[in-house]
Amino acid sequence: xxxxxxxxxxxxxxxxxxxxxxxxxxxxxxxxxxxxxxxxxxxxxxxxxxxxxxxxxxxxxxxxxxxxxxxxxxxxxxxxxxxxxxxxxxxxxxxxxxxxxxxxxxxxxxxxxxxxxxxxxxxxxxxxxxxxxxxxxxxxxxxxxxxxxxxxxxxxxxxxxxxxxxxxxxxxxxxxxxxxxxxxxxxxxxxxxxxxxxxxxxxxxxxxxxxxxxxxxxxxxxxxxxxxxxxxxxxxxxxxxxxxxxxxxxxxxxxxxxxxxxxxxxxxxxxxxxxxxxxxxxxxxxxxxxxxxxxxx
Amino acid sequence: xxxxxxxxxxxxxxxxxxxxxxxxxxxxxxxxxxxxxxxxxxxxxxxxxxxxxxxxxxxxxxxxxxxxxxxxxxxxxxxxxxxxxxxxxxxxxxxxxxxxxxxxxxxxxxxxxxxxxxxxxxxxxxxxxxxxxxxxxxxxxxxxxxxxxxxxxxxxxxxxxxxxxxxxxxxxxxxxxxxxxxxxxxxxxxxxxxxxxxxxxxx
Numbered sequence: 004x005x006x007x008x009x010x011x012x013x014x015x016x017x018x019x020x021x022x023x024x025x026x027x028x029x030x031x032x033x034x035x036x037x038x039x040x041x042x043x044x045x046x047x048x049x050x051x052x053x054x055x056x057x058x059x060x061x062x063x064x065x066x067x068x069x070x071x072x073x074x075x076x077x078x079x080x081x082x083x084x085x086x087x088x089x090x091x092x093x094x095x096x097x098x099x100x101x102x103x104x105x106x107x108x109x110x111x112x113x114x115x116x117x118x119x120x121x122x123x124x125x126x127x128x129x130x131x132x133x134x135x136x137x138x139x140x141x142x143x144x145x146x147x148x149x150x151x152x153x154x155x156x157x158x159x160x161x162x163x164x165x166x167x168x169x170x171x172x173x174x175x176x177x178x179x180x181x182x183x184x185x186x187x188x189x190x191x192x193x194x195x196x197x198x199x200x201x202x203x204x205x206x207x208x209x210x211x212x213x214x215x216x217x218x219x220x221x222x223x224x225x226x227x228x229x230x231x232x233x234x235x236x237x238x239x240x241x242x243x244x245x246x247x248x249x250x251x252x253x254x255x256x257x258x259x260x261x262x263x264x265x266x267x268x269x270x271x272x273x274x275x276x277x278x279x280x281x282x283x284x285x286x287x288x289x290x291x292x293x294x295x296x297x298x299x300x
Numbered sequence: 301x302x303x304x305x306x307x308x309x310x311x312x313x314x315x316x317x318x319x320x321x322x323x324x325x326x327x328x329x330x331x332x333x334x335x336x337x338x339x340x341x342x343x344x345x346x347x348x349x350x351x352x353x354x355x356x357x358x359x360x361x362x363x364x365x366x367x368x369x370x371x372x373x374x375x376x377x378x379x380x381x382x383x384x385x386x387x388x389x390x391x392x393x394x395x396x397x398x399x400x401x402x403x404x405x406x407x408x409x410x411x412x413x414x415x416x417x418x419x420x421x422x423x424x425x426x427x428x429x430x431x432x433x434x435x436x437x438x439x440x441x442x443x444x445x446x447x448x449x450x451x452x453x454x455x456x457x458x459x460x461x462x463x464x465x466x467x468x469x470x471x472x473x474x475x476x477x478x479x480x481x482x483x484x485x486x487x488x489x490x491x492x493x494x495x496x497x498x499x500x501x502x503x
Contacts, residue, residue: 021312022312022313022316023316027311027312027315028357030315030316031315031354031355031356031357032357032359034319034323034354034355035355035360036423037323038322038323038326038355038427038479039423039425039479040423041323041326041327041447041492042326042423042477042479042492042493042494043422043423043475043493043494044446044494046422046423046475048423071319072316072319072320072323073316074313074316074317074320075313155420156420158420159419159420160419191446191494193474193475194475211449215323215327228327229446230326230327230328230446230447230492230494231327231328231447231449232328232446232447232448232449233446233447234446
């Protein structure tokens with residue numbers, strides 16, 4: 004004789020998680036926080052972060068944002084330092100394929116929602132795409148002022164002189180602004196914002212971007228947003244204007260001279276090569292080179 | 301005796317798709333989006349009902365203006381409130397305490413009384429839904445600001461003097477303020493507190 008459970012499992016498809024893992028109540032709360040964040044570009048909105056089935060530091064903030072915005076028709080891409088094939092990117096992509104049953108991709112152009120850790124794709128984004136950032140420490144002033152009560156006041160008063168002093172100390176010590184990632188920006192001329200640990204190379208892509216950008220910090224439980232076509236200015240000085248990283252040589256694989264390069268050790272003798280950090284872009288360039296070669300013999 | 305009408309037929313999918321439309325509208329002020337998953341609880345229009353159903357719950361005090369009844373003579377605001385309470389468990393509230401408020405386009409609203417957030421928590425400002433009488437009538441406005449590439453020209457319907465005044469010259473200074481969602485039938489157009497609104501003089 005069949006047990007009740009056996010009968011149920013024979014007739015019903017496997018009961019799994021709610022769409023997007025989070026419950027509806029949590030999604031609504033996060034959605035309201037996102038909307039207020041969009042109305043206040045660069046301002047950190049506190050939200051009730053939930054425990055996710057992975058530890059803090061693995062992108063729980065970004066995952067909660069993605070879970071709240073993704074729908075059945077979305078095509079989802081995840082990158083970790085630009086790469087689609089690292090542990091973090093693969094596991095988050097598999098997580099959403101499992102809890103949303105949605106289509107995933109590694110191609111930037113095909114994706115409607117891109118979750119990213121520490122990079123903005125090289126290929127310019129479109130207006131119908133949303134970029135979700137994983138943020139470890141959302142407060143740009145945290146290492147200057149450890150007290151949340153004080154940084155909240157500094158934001159409400161627009162009191163950001165201390166951040167300029169920090170950059171000035173760089174100049175005094177090194178002769179130039181040595182901050183090369185998580186480079187502070189002013190959003191819509193009002194809020195100082197930490198763009199998450201993206202290289203400063205990516206900062207100009209945020210200015211007047213076509214795509215909506217959402218930032219989620221899981222441990223710190225903060226959400227902030229930059230709507231499309233918003234002014235995002237990297238802090239600098241008149242005599243030390245903001246500049247981005249440059250490399251001596253092109254990418255060793257695809258030969259791109261315009262993309263952000265990673266230094267990779269290739270043997271025990273300390274030999275190294277420089278390759279594109281954006282794997283999808285690098286593969287696209289390689290395919291383009293191959294097609295051109297075939298055309299011109 | 302009031303009758304409870306059905307809510308979303310697919311609550312999870314439909315609230316997600318409505319939210320994405322609201323997100324699109326608010327991140328690109330002046331852009332008109334369509335919400336077509338529900339017919340609405342009269343006298344609330346379809347888009348206003350869907351916004352409330354996808355975003356409201358027991359944590360969001362809701363104000364529905366009695367003036368909305370003028371739009372649809374047969375339906376009472378109590379009926380709509382009962383339906384929303386049943387489907388999303390929202391509590392009715394006074395205008396001054398509301399997180400979400402729905403008013404009619406022709407209504408004089410004392411905007412200074414609405415919640416506008418505090419210096420340290422500007423996000424606690426009210427989201428004001430205004431039921432417009434169409435985005436093809438009324439004076440023309442020029443919108444600029446975040447979410448708008450250059451500028452956008454929109455018509456918002458025949459809004460009351462107090463609403464027009466607030467749009468052009470808000471009594472709150474950014475970052476404090478009220479985010480306005482204009483609803484007409486299935487259409488939604490948002491004006492964020494960052495949006496600069498100018499009246500285009502009639503020729």
